[in-house]
Amino acid sequence: MPDEYNVKIPKEVYESIKEKLKGTHFKDVNEFIIQHLKQSLKISDISDLGEEEENKIKQRLKSLGYLE
Amino acid sequence: MVGPHGGKLINRVLKDKAEVLKHENEFEFIKVNTDVIREVENIAFGVYSPLEGFLNKEDFESVLNRKRLANGVPWTIPIVFDLDDKVAEKLTKGQKIFFQYNNKPVALFTIEEKFNFSKDEYASKIYGTTDIKHPGVQRVQNMNNTLVSGKIDLISSSLTEFQNYYLHPKETRVLFKEKGWLDIVAFQTRNVPHLGHEYVQKAALTMSDGLFINPLIGPKKKGDFLDKVIIDAYKTLTNHYYLKNNVVMSILQSTMHYAGPREAIHHSIMRKNFGCTHFIVGRDHAGVGDFYHPFAAHRIFDEFPDLGIIPLFFRSFSRCTKCNAIVNDKICPHPQKYHINFSGTKIRKLLSEGEVPPSDLMRPEVAETIIKEDKIFVE
Numbered sequence: 001m002p003d004e005y006n007v008k009i010p011k012e013v014y015e016s017i018k019e020k021l022k023g024t025h026f027k028d029v030n031e032f033i034i035q036h037l038k039q040s041l042k043i044s045d046i047s048d049l050g051e052e053e054e055n056k057i058k059q060r061l062k063s064l065g066y067l068e
Numbered sequence: 069m070v071g072p073h074g075g076k077l078i079n080r081v082l083k084d085k086a087e088v089l090k091h092e093n094e095f096e097f098i099k100v101n102t103d104v105i106r107e108v109e110n111i112a113f114g115v116y117s118p119l120e121g122f123l124n125k126e127d128f129e130s131v132l133n134r135k136r137l138a139n140g141v142p143w144t145i146p147i148v149f150d151l152d153d154k155v156a157e158k159l160t161k162g163q164k165i166f167f168q169y170n171n172k173p174v175a176l177f178t179i180e181e182k183f184n185f186s187k188d189e190y191a192s193k194i195y196g197t198t199d200i201k202h203p204g205v206q207r208v209q210n211m212n213n214t215l216v217s218g219k220i221d222l223i224s225s226s227l228t229e230f231q232n233y234y235l236h237p238k239e240t241r242v243l244f245k246e247k248g249w250l251d252i253v254a255f256q257t258r259n260v261p262h263l264g265h266e267y268v269q270k271a272a273l274t275m276s277d278g279l280f281i282n283p284l285i286g287p288k289k290k291g292d293f294l295d296k297v298i299i300d301a302y303k304t305l306t307n308h309y310y311l312k313n314n315v316v317m318s319i320l321q322s323t324m325h326y327a328g329p330r331e332a333i334h335h336s337i338m339r340k341n342f343g344c345t346h347f348i349v350g351r352d353h354a355g356v357g358d359f360y361h362p363f364a365a366h367r368i369f370d371e372f373p374d375l376g377i378i379p380l381f382f383r384s385f386s387r388c389t390k391c392n393a394i395v396n397d398k399i400c401p402h403p404q405k406y407h408i409n410f411s412g413t414k415i416r417k418l419l420s421e422g423e424v425p426p427s428d429l430m431r432p433e434v435a436e437t438i439i440k441e442d443k444i445f446v447e
Binding site: 023 | 069070071077134136139140141142232235238239242243246247250251316345372373374376
């Protein structure tokens with residue numbers, strides 16, 4: 001499977017996003033659309049915490065009463 | 069879950085402390101105060117992601133002029149370290165120094181750059197004024213003339229007060245994931261809760277999975293509620309009037325800048341790093357006196373389509389005697405004469421006299437908790 005796919009969007013939508021992104025930190029329209037889709041579809045960014053650290057955090061949260 | 073600001077959750081907490089502490093007799097020490105320690109810990113624990121240290125000149129000027137870091141990432145409040153000219157003059161690029169707090173080394177600071185700045189320009193761009201009556205301007209005018217940039221490595225956390233409520237972004241992110249929350253709304257506060265606050269929080273919570281109440285703990289003005297009072301009041305409110313599974317409270321150790329609109333963006337960025345998707349912005353958010361238009365902190369969000377956290381704007385709210393409900397100007401048709409405002413001054417006066425405010429202003433349990441405290445206000 002390829003790492004990336006091409007998706008077509010109408011020219012007017014592309015142009016209006018491009019206009020909106022002037023002066024922002026997005027390198028291009030692609031980058032904005034990826035962030036926007038992840039946000040609206042609630043696609044998680046993979047956590048870079050290891051299993052051991054995550055378990056340690058869960059323990060602390062339990063000891064403080066934040067988790068049962 | 070929403071990604072951290074700038075794409076990476078920063079962790080500048082040293083893993084091998086012993087290795088660094090071997091240099092205790094070799095590196096110089098600089099004594100720092102609690103305000104600096106708060107900034108250091110916020111950098112190290114990722115609250116200020118993507119910052120890894122204090123701003124350099126290019127980023128500092130970019131924040132002043134464009135409200136963004138030099139790489140274009142939104143950033144509105146300068147996170148800087150000022151140092152006495154005579155001390156700064158001896159420091160060189162690449163030099164490592166220890167920050168000393170409570171007589172022990174707490175962080176390693178690697179010097180990158182030293183630069184001077186104009187206090188008037190700083191004040192006018194960040195606060196929109198050079199009026200010395202503005203508390204933020206006063207702070208800037210009291211700063212040293214030299215700013216020193218560089219990365220931070222935290223050796224140990226020193227902020228032990230309210231430790232049980234001090235969660236870091238990587239911890240809140242695990243907590244939200246464990247709770248199964250996807251839409252998380254953050255509420256910033258530096259006050260005890262009255263019914264108006266509860267209305268705003270619950271209106272936002274109705275449309276999301278979880279509410280993150282995040283009181284700001286730090287230096288306050290005379291007459292402000294003490295940090296402990298705010299925490300205890302919220303504990304009582306959430307125990308009695310919120311579903312346990314839908315609300316989390318933890319503190320944010322930070323300085324209040326009173327920078328109005330710019331600070332609303334800064335507050336949003338910090339909550340995004342905690343993993344929140346939405347942020348409540350009220351009327352005159354982070355304002356002081358009449359330095360800002362009441363809705364300037366709403367309008368500024370138009371400049372940041374790339375912020376990555378959604379603001380929820382609330383206008384003024386009050387109790388309408390005709391509706392017999394808490395209302396805002398978008399939902400109530402009745403004229404002003406039927407509206408009772410949630411007067412902070414009135415609530416404060418009653419509490420300071422040991423009286424419980426009327427239950428349509430503040431929950432009696434919350435008021436009882438507050439008046440039971442030995443001291444309520446900063447003296």
